[in-house]
Amino acid sequence: MPYLEELAKEQTIKKQTGKNFAAxxxxxxxxxxxYELQHPLRKRPFKGKLFAKDHLGLTGMQISYTKLPAGASVxxxxxxxxxxxxxxxxxxxxxxxxxxxxxxxxxxxxxxxxVDGDRCLRASSDTDLIYICIQAKTNSLKQDTFDDGIxxxxxxxxx
Amino acid sequence: MPYLEELAKEQTIKKQTGKNFAAxxxxxxxxxxxYELQHPLRKRPFKGKLFAKDHLGLTGMQISYTKLPAGASVxxxxxxxxxxxxxxxxxxxxxxxxxxxxxxxxxxxxxxxxVDGDRCLRASSDTDLIYICIQAKTNSLKQDTFDDGIxxxxxxxxx
Numbered sequence: 001m002p003y004l005e006e007l008a009k010e011q012t013i014k015k016q017t018g019k020n021f022a023a024x025x026x027x028x029x030x031x032x033x034x035y036e037l038q039h040p041l042r043k044r045p046f047k048g049k050l051f052a053k054d055h056l057g058l059t060g061m062q063i064s065y066t067k068l069p070a071g072a073s074v075x076x077x078x079x080x081x082x083x084x085x086x087x088x089x090x091x092x093x094x095x096x097x098x099x100x101x102x103x104x105x106x107x108x109x110x111x112x113x114x115v116d117g118d119r120c121l122r123a124s125s126d127t128d129l130i131y132i133c134i135q136a137k138t139n140s141l142k143q144d145t146f147d148d149g150i151x152x153x154x155x156x157x158x159x
Numbered sequence: 160m161p162y163l164e165e166l167a168k169e170q171t172i173k174k175q176t177g178k179n180f181a182a183x184x185x186x187x188x189x190x191x192x193x194y195e196l197q198h199p200l201r202k203r204p205f206k207g208k209l210f211a212k213d214h215l216g217l218t219g220m221q222i223s224y225t226k227l228p229a230g231a232s233v234x235x236x237x238x239x240x241x242x243x244x245x246x247x248x249x250x251x252x253x254x255x256x257x258x259x260x261x262x263x264x265x266x267x268x269x270x271x272x273x274v275d276g277d278r279c280l281r282a283s284s285d286t287d288l289i290y291i292c293i294q295a296k297t298n299s300l301k302q303d304t305f306d307d308g309i310x311x312x313x314x315x316x317x318x
Contacts, residue, residue, distance in 0.1 A: 004304060020276030021257040026267035040305055051304065056271040060243040060295030061220060062303040063269070077311030083303060084219040088291065090249060097315055098180040108185035110222070112215040117179030120315035132247065132291070135307065136219030140299035144221040144242060145163060145210065146199055148294065152236030156256055156279035 003040060008054035011035065015055065022056045029090055029130045032067035042075070062135040066121075068094065070129075073122035080115040083135040087111045087121070094129035096121050105129075114138070162199060167213035170194065174214065181215045188249055188289045191226035201234075221294040225280075227253065229288075232281035239274040242294040246270045246280070253288035255280050264288075273297070 014025040027034065035050035048067035052058075062083075068074070070092075077097070087096060089109040096103040096111055097120040103111060113119050115138060123129035173184040186193065194209035207226035211217075221242075227233070229251075236256070246255060248268040255262040255270055256279040262270060272278050274297060282288035 002306075016260075016262055018257055018260045018276075020273040021260070021262070021270055021278075023255070023262045023264075023268060023270040025265070026269060028266050041310060052269055053300075053303065056245070056269065058243065058245065058271050058300070059298045060300050061245065061293060062300065063245060063247075063293075064304075073315060073317070075314070077313075077315050079309040079311070081307045081309060082301065083307045084217065086215070086217065086220060086222060086293075088222075095317070096182070097317060098177060100316075100318075101175075101177045101180070102318065103175055103180070103182045105182075106184070107187050109182060110185060110211055110215065111180055111182040112217050114179040117177075118311055119180075120311075120317075122315075122317065134220060134222075134245075134293055134295075135300070135303050136293075136295045137299050137301060139218045140296050141212075141217070141219050141221065141294070142241065142296060144212065144294050145223075147161075148240045148242045150238040150240060151200060152238070152277055152279075154236075155234070156232060156236050156281075157259075158232070158254070158256060158279075158281065159259075159261065 004051050005054045013055055024052060024055050026050060026065060032065055060136060064133045066131050068121065068123040068129040070123050070127055071125045074120050077118045077120045079118050082115060082137055084138045085113045086134045088132040090130045090132060092127040092129040093124040094122050163210050164213045172214055183211060183214050185209060185224060191224055191289065219295060223292045225290050227280065227282040227288045229282050229286055230284045233279050236277045236279045238277050241274060241296055243297045244272045245293045247291040249289045249291060251282060251286040251288040253280060253282040
């Protein structure tokens with residue numbers, strides 16, 4: 001069984017499912033340290049990291065939540081084989097390194113990184129950095145929004 | 160030219176690009192009303208909605224930011240043809256409707272909705288609801304994270 005799938009089975013997260021959805025409630029972002037990831041290539045667990053694809057049954061993307069403590073850096077850079085990554089900064093300030101470029105980031109900063117970009121993130125010395133990362137396969141999106149959406153025929157029924 | 164691409168050319172957002180990345184800075188989420196979307200099927204513009212795929216040059220996903228004022232509902236439901244959607248609640252409280260199920264949501268709530276799920280969102284009467292929505296093609300992700308990532312060979316060079 002793939003490692004992250006196994007980890008998802010061990011983690012306790014409030015979940016609801018229905019015919020066409022799955023929902024999880026991860027709690028406030030500033031309490032992300034309740035989640036831990038033991039990276040297979042690292043000695044110590046990474047506190048404040050949650051991968052949610054297997055909790056949600058996603059088939060088109062992976063999503064992770066990360067809280068980096070003030071002054072901390074992800075300890076390694078990485079590239080990808082076939083997935084585009086999108087980083088969304090939810091709170092705090094910090095920097096994103098892509099190859100030799102440094103991007104100053106804060107709430108609302110949103111960064112696309114291509115497979116060949118050698119990337120890393122760090123929090124500023126005075127604030128935690130909280131971010132979301134989405135992975136999706138490069139060039140996999142064929143249509144979206146108005147081309148892919150089907151409007152409902154009646155008003156929402158909130159009961 | 161597709162409508163959203165045209166809109167992205169008109170919108171002014173702070174942007175940085177490099178060989179393997181593009182970054183935008185949308186500003187604090189509680190100021191999302193600075194962005195407007197004129198939905199092609201609606202009479203009035205939707206204030207507080209930003210689609211960012213064309214600003215970022217994404218090829219595997221679409222991302223939108225939405226701020227729904229307290230008490231407001233998206234005025235219609237919708238399904239999708241081929242894209243899975245992922246809703247991430249960033250702040251506030253509200254509800255997500257999928258078919259006949261209502262999911263209570265707050266910061267950290269994350270919901271996968273399949274193509275056939277007839278969906279809608281609304282903010283609670285006393286807080287704005289701010290959320291991110293990602294679209295990716297159903298079943299398009301072939302591998303991710305440890306299978307798709309390539310660790311760097313040296314420590315991050317923050318300069």
